[in-house]
Amino acid sequence: MRRALFPGSFDPITKGHEDIIIRGLNLFDEIVIGVGINSEKKYMFSSEKRINFIKNLFIKSNKISVTSYEGLTVNFCKTINANYILRGLRNPGDFEFEKAIAHTNRKLSGIETIFLLTSVETSFISSGIVREIILNNGDYRSLVPNSVKL
DSSP states (O other), X not given: OOEEEXXXXXXXXXXXXXXXXXXXXXXXXXXXXXXXXXXXXXXXXOHHHHHHHHHHHTTTOSSEEEEEEOSOHHHHHHXXXXXXXXXXXXXXXXXXXXXXXXXXXXXXXOOXXXXXEOOGGGTTOOHHHHHHHHHTTOOOGGGSOTTOOO
């Protein structure tokens, strides 16, 4: 079975994330969406709320599961028997950052990272931009799936 982990903070999940996950289903038998928990990071949404946004989005898919995790991503991959990490790339800056992590993960564990380019329609969306819009009472709804409700 080809199982991939799609890790992230998903604070909140965006249409860009959704696009990568849906397209990733063509490559993998199962995708585990891992909501990373970092006690040092300040989140807008609780981990429970972020997980619920994602679960509600993919409620009808039996090929997608959602869970939280702490610690090294490669260690979590071993725990869930995932041989791949799925990541989305929006721009060259993402590539340079993600490339270094992918090389390190492969060196530490042998786990391969598969990159998908974001769709043109979603390449400008980031969770950080969405949070800023929400904080300033802007209309964020076109940037996130319908499951993200405040």
